[in-house]
Amino acid sequence: LIDARMKQGRQYLLWLAFVTLCFAYNAIVIPLRCSFFVQDASNSFYWFIFDYLCDLVYILDMVLVKCRLQIVQSGITITDLPTLRKHYLKSWLFKTDLLSLLPLDLLYILPSLRFKSTLRLPRMLKITSFWELFALADSACKNPFILRIGKLYSYVVYMIHCNACIYYLLSFWIGIGSNVFLYDGCGNAYLRCFYFATKLGISIGNNPDPTNVIECIYMICCWMMGTFAFAMLLGQCCESIAIQIYDIISTANKIRDEFKHAMDSAIQLCKQFDVPKELQEKVRQWFTYTWKEQKILNESTILNKLPTNLQIDMTISVNYAMLQKVELFQECEKGLLRDLVLKLQSVVYLPGDFVCRKNEVGREMYIVSKGVLLVYGGVDGNQLLSTLHEGSVFGEISRRTISWLFNAVCAEERRLL
Numbered sequence: 038l039i040d041a042r043m044k045q046g047r048q049y050l051l052w053l054a055f056v057t058l059c060f061a062y063n064a065i066v067i068p069l070r071c072s073f074f075v076q077d078a079s080n081s082f083y084w085f086i087f088d089y090l091c092d093l094v095y096i097l098d099m100v101l102v103k104c105r106l107q108i109v110q111s112g113i114t115i116t117d118l119p120t121l122r123k124h125y126l127k128s129w130l131f132k133t134d135l136l137s138l139l140p141l142d143l144l145y146i147l148p149s150l151r152f153k154s155t156l157r158l159p160r161m162l163k164i165t166s167f168w169e170l171f172a173l174a175d176s177a178c179k180n181p182f183i184l185r186i187g188k189l190y191s192y193v194v195y196m197i198h199c200n201a202c203i204y205y206l207l208s209f210w211i212g213i214g215s216n217v218f219l220y221d222g223c224g225n226a227y228l229r230c231f232y233f234a235t236k237l238g239i240s241i242g243n244n245p246d247p248t249n250v251i252e253c254i255y256m257i258c259c260w261m262m263g264t265f266a267f268a269m270l271l272g273q274c275c276e277s278i279a280i281q282i283y284d285i286i287s288t289a290n291k292i293r294d295e296f297k298h299a300m301d302s303a304i305q306l307c308k309q310f311d312v313p314k315e316l317q318e319k320v321r322q323w324f325t326y327t328w329k330e331q332k333i334l335n336e337s338t339i340l341n342k343l344p345t346n347l348q349i350d351m352t353i354s355v356n357y358a359m360l361q362k363v364e365l366f367q368e369c370e371k372g373l374l375r376d377l378v379l380k381l382q383s384v385v386y387l388p389g390d391f392v393c394r395k396n397e398v399g400r401e402m403y404i405v406s407k408g409v410l411l412v413y414g415g416v417d418g419n420q421l422l423s424t425l426h427e428g429s430v431f432g433e434i435s436r437r438t439i440s441w442l443f444n445a446v447c448a449e450e451r452r453l454l
Contacts, residue, residue, distance in 0.1 A: 056098050056166045059091040063160040070154035072202035099134050137162035193266045200234040217245040218252050238263035300324040327385045352378045402432035
C-alpha cells in the first residue's frame with residue numbers, strides 16, 4: 038500500500054516523478070514530431086521504443102499504483118484493496134488515465150496516418166500526474182515559493198516550445214524563406230524557431246514585420262502569450278516575496294507586541310502597588326532576559342494547545358537529552374521518563390538571583406539546563422562551596438532513592454486512575 042497523503046512517502050513521490058518524466062517526454066516530443074517532421078521510416082523504431090515504454094509506465098501507474106493508494110473515509114484510513122480499487126474505478130482520475138491510453142496508434146497501419154504523432158495527443162491527459170507531483174511537493178517542501186516559480190517557469194518554457202513548433206509549421210505551410218518574417222531554412226531549424234518564438238514572446242523588438250494576415254494573427258497571439266506569461270511570472274514572484282516578507286514581519290511583530298504588552302502590564306502593576314524602584318527594575322530585567330534567551334514568556338500556553346500525546350513527544354524531544362545527563366535518571370526506562378517529563382517546567386533566573394536558601398523547606402527538585410549555579414555557605418554565607426553545571430540536580434527530591442521516586446510516580450498514577 039502507498040500513502041500519497043504523507044509527506045514522508047518518498048517512494049510514491051519518486052514514482053510520481055518518474056510518471057511525470059514520461060508525461061514530459063510526450064508533451065515535448067508530440068508537438069516536435071508533428072511540426073518538424075523528425076520521424077520517418079529510418080528512425081521510427083527508436084521513437085516507438087520510447088513511446089511504448091512511456092505507455093507501459095502509464096499502464097503500471099494505473100494497475101499497480103493508483104488503485105492501491107490509501108484513502109480516508111470518515112476519519113478512517115482505508116487499506117482494503119478491493120475497496121481502494123473500487124474507489125479508483127469510480128473516480129474521475131481513472132477516466133482521465135483511461136483516456137490517456139487510447140490506442141489510436143493502431144491507426145498507424147493506414148498509409149495516410151503513418152507516422153502521424155497527432156494520434157498520441159491523448160497521452161497529454163496524464164498532466165494530472167504533473168499537477169499531483171507539484172501539489173505533494175509543495176506541501177512537503179521547506180520553501181514552496183521557489184517550487185511554484187519553477188512550475189510557472191516550466192509553463193512559460195513549454196509555451197515557447199509549442200510556439201516554436203507553430204512558427205515552423207507556419208513557415209512550412211507558406212513557404213520556408215518566402216519572406217523575411219518566416220524561417221529562412223538556415224541553421225538548426227528548432228533552435229532558430231525557438232529563438233524567434235522567444236523574441237516574439239518577450240517583445241524585445243527588432244523583429245521582422247509580418248507580411249500577410251496570417252502572420253499578423255500569429256504575431257498578435259505571440260504578444261498576448263508573452264504578456265500573459267510575463268504577468269503570471271511577475272505576479273507569482275511578487276506574491277511569493279510579499280507573502281514571505283509579510284509572514285516574517287507579522288509573526289515577529291505579533292510575538293514582540295505580546296511580550297511588550299506583558300512587560301508593560303507587569304510594570305504598571307508594580308507601580309500601582311508602589312513596588313520599590315529596584316524591584317521594578319528587576320522585573321524589567323527578567324522580562325528582557327527571558328525574551329533574549331527564549332523569545333517566549335510561557336511555553337506551556339503553546340504546548341497546552343496540542344493533544345497530550347504530542348505534548349509528551351515534544352517535551353521528550355526537548356528534555357530527554359537533558360534528563361539523560363542526570364545521574365539520578367540514567368538507569369531509568371524511557372517509559373518512566375515519559376511520565377516524569379511532563380512534570381518539568383522551565384524557570385528562568387536572572388544572574389545574581391537566589392534559587393533557594395539554607396534551611397528553606399524543599400518542595401521541588403531543580404535540574405540545571407543552561408548556565409552555572411554557585412553554591413555559597415560558610416559563616417558569613419560568602420564562601421564559594423561548589424559550582425553546579427548543566428545536568429546537575431539539587432533539591433529535596435534529589436536526596437531520595439530512585440526506587441522511592443518510582444513508587445511515588447506509580448502511586449500518583451494509581452490515584453489518578
